[in-house]
Amino acid sequence: MNQKLRTALSFAKNVLTTGALSETSRKVEIEICKHLSIDKDLTIIEFGMGHGNITKEILANISQKSQVYAFEINPDFCEFVESNVKDPRLKVINDGAENVKNYITSNVDFVLASIPFSFFSKEKAFKILNDSHEILNIQGMYSQVLYTKHNFKKFQKVFEDCTIKKLSYFPPEYIYHCQKLK
């Protein structure tokens, strides 16, 4: 079975927690990683690693001394990435984005998220945004892919500078780029 089909079947089987029937597109992988730099050592958090398509793009765009902490609630997805992506810069954490502060409390440069944010309660959504804002450095950035622009106001309540970019019409893919300025 080819990899894309295997991932689509796993996502469909777990649709209530993945919130999607397939991986995000190549355009999303590129856009969500576009502010990364290979010239600085960065600390990056990923929320919703899945089978690791964005994870691999992150690793391809950062320095050798950078660190990636990838949060994923599905243990099978964690096992899959751990056996397929062998990279000492990557630490896979089998836990939810809402528990990030149990692992990391400061000095993060980027949070890159493909979690099904629209499915979350208001409390959980704001906990993830507020905790991320707290652990990010000033100028740090939270970028999230979503299939709707209706959550944008929530991000604007937490982050000082937010922009939204539409990448495709079907399925509609939006990237929110939100920067911490103070």
Ligand SMILES: C[S@@+](CC[C@H](N)C(=O)[O-])C[C@H]1O[C@@H](n2cnc3c(N)ncnc32)[C@H](O)[C@@H]1O
């Ligand atoms: C739409 S998939 C995205 C997977 C992949 N990164 C991509 O871009 O295609 C969402 C992923 O978020 C995971 N997830 C759902 N709730 C989560 C949470 N609270 N914290 C971390 N991961 C979560 C799901 O298990 C799933 O792997």
